[in-house]
Amino acid sequence: MKKKLKHNLLIASATVAISLFFVGSNSNIQAKNYHQAVTKIAGDGNFAVYHRVSKNGPAGKFTSTKYFKHGQIQSKQSLATKKGTFWKIIVDGHPVGWVNQNFFARNEISVAKKVSLVQNSDFSFKTRDAINYVTDSAGTAVNTGKVSVSKASVSSATPGKTTIEYQYGKAKASVDVTVRDDKNEGISRAALTPKNGPKxxxxxxxxxxxxxxxxxxxxxxTSETRANTFHANGLTLKTKLFQPRFVSLGYHEAGDQMGQVGVIPEGISVNGPDFTVALFKSSHDQNGHLVTYNLNHVNKFTAQNLANLKWSTFKRYAANIKVSPYIKLGHGQAIGSSADYIYVIANNNTASNSSASEEILQIRKSDMKINQIWSFRIWSGAFPRYIHNATFDGDNTMYCLFHNGGNGYYEYWKVTRNGDTWTPEEVGATKGNFVSNHSPVQGFTYDSNRKQFYIGFNDYIFRVDQNGTYKKTYHFNVKREIEGLSAAGNKLYVEFAQRGELTAGQIK
Structure with missing residues (x-):
């Protein structure tokens, strides 16, 4: 009997030991598991990352969260221990390790610092557009539609200030929405005679x-292993970066709408070493993510394999790739950047020529969050110019492209910011439609050194002087859509779709 009892005790002890071993090896035992990932939001502090956890706490510290706080953080597993709750995090689609729940921004609503609207009776600002993210008590991102808002929208018909209050559980935030008092702001005159355009x-x-x-x-x-060189009429483009299909978990794994980063690129901006691309789940989405790569620290091929990189390489790459929260970006093709900020017009590309104002988002490069929002308008007298494509030259100037389909010409507008006021001026116009089938513009940028615009349609690029004088056509004949253009220094950067590929060529 004693031998049998001893035998049973040995079996029980072994079972407990095996159970604890598997918990420490990140198994499902004692842990909360999620079939699909939830999105987590990093807080400000730095915390240790561990290989293992058990009911007694973590073990095997091997790195710090400081390398990963600006990536896309997701998790499928959490575990309550004697030393707090720990989550097993996945960053940019790559498994990392276990971190204390205190690492995350918990019970928090992040909003823009301020919102300033041009006076326009045809536009109301949707107040949820000012939200960067909302989190619950575990630091898990929450759909912004669940947030209680004191006013769902603010009309820009009448000057004044409205304070908007946001609340979700214990989380609270507020932002002042101000309607500017100049009723004529944004009203100008399109009076330039269009220059002759190309056939x-x-x-x-x-x-x-x-x-x-x-x-x-x-x-x-699978990943690309050979760089491309594309030639067209004196312009040579060479591969600068093949991008990953996802900067997150992929299809069917990113369980909430905020989780999947990719797979559709829609617009780009390059400033110094920083390359920013707007990414969407589908081409019909209005919300998505911005991803910024430091081109000095990512190899043109290696970045495609974020999920499978060896640890030392991934840690270095993660520190040089930043992902914004899931925010309203419109179509994502009216984009630019300065040294410190990314600018996006969060427009509606399905609007033909609406009289509504449009929103400019200023996004901090430091943490990829919305800093402030302005609305602007461009009207020629009583006739609106709703902008689908724009680019930014520094923090105070943007250039906008407007297609007058009825009269068959393009207008170029320079819009200058002074404080919160955005003042438009027509600087050029070009006759014609450039392409014969009404295919939409898919890239627009401005070369400030030579005062020239570049306009992309599918695999064509047209070069035009600021006053609208047509200069040259480049046809690359690769049958891949151009998804964004950016002029920086002496280089023209061109993003091609399928796979997302940044190319660059010398501007002559």
Whole structure:
């Protein structure tokens, strides 16, 4: 009997030991598991990252959260221990380790510092547009639609200030929304005679007709291993960066709408070493993420494999890739940047020529959060110019492209900021439609050194002087859509779709 009892005790002890071993090895035992990931929001502090946890606490410290706080953080597993609750985090799609729940921004609503609106009776500001993120008591991101807001919208018809209060559980925030008092702000005159444009060219309508070598089902969307060189009429573009398909967990794993980063690029900006791209789950979305890569610290091929990089390489890359919260970006193709900020017009690309104002988001590069929001308008007398494509030259100037389809010409507008006021001035115009099938503009940028615009349609780029004088056409014949243009220094940067590929060429 004693031998049998001893035998049973040994079995029980072994079972407990095995159970504890598997908890420490990140198994499902004693942990809360999520079939799909939740999105987590980093707080300001730095915390240790551990290999293992058990009911007694963490073990095997091997790195710090300081390398990962600006990445896309997700989790499928948490564990309550004697030393607090720990979450196993995945950053930019790469498994990392276990961190204390105190690392996350808990019970917090992050909003823009201020919102300033141009006076316009045809526009009301949706107050949830000012939200960066909302978190619950565990630091998990919450759909902004669940937030209680004191007013769902603010009309910009009458000057004045309205304080908007936000609340979700214990989390609270507020922002002042001010309507500016100049009723004529944004009203100018389109009076320039359009310059002669190029002969219209034929191109396809719809999505790309081709892809990079491996971006297809036959090659299982594997990584590219050879750089490209594209030539067109004296402009040579070379691969600068092949981007990852996702900067997060992929399809069916990113469980909430805030989680998936990718797979559709829609606009780019390059300033110094910083390359920013707007990414969406689908081309119909109005909300998405901005991702900024430090081009000095990422290899043109290696970044494609974020989820599978060896640890030392991933840690270095994670510190040089920043992901914004899931925010309203409009179509994402009216974008630019300065040394410290990213600027996006959060427009509606399905609006043909609305009289509504449009929102400019100023986003801090330091933490990828909305700093402030302005609305602006461009009207020629009583006739609105709703902007689909724009670029920014520093912090106080943007250039906007407007297509007058009825009269068949393009207008170029310079809009200058003084304080919170945005003043438009027409600087040029070009006759014609550039392409023959009404295919939309897919890239627009301004070369401030030469005072020239670049306009992209599918795999065509047109170069035009600031006053609208047509200069040159570049046709790369790669049958991949151009998804963004950016002029910086002496280089023109061009983003191609499928796979997202940043190329660069010398401007002559």
């Amino acid at each position: 219209e060219v034929a191109t396809w309508k719809g999505s790309s007709k081709s892809s990079s070598r491996n971006w297809n089902a036959a090659h299982h969307y």
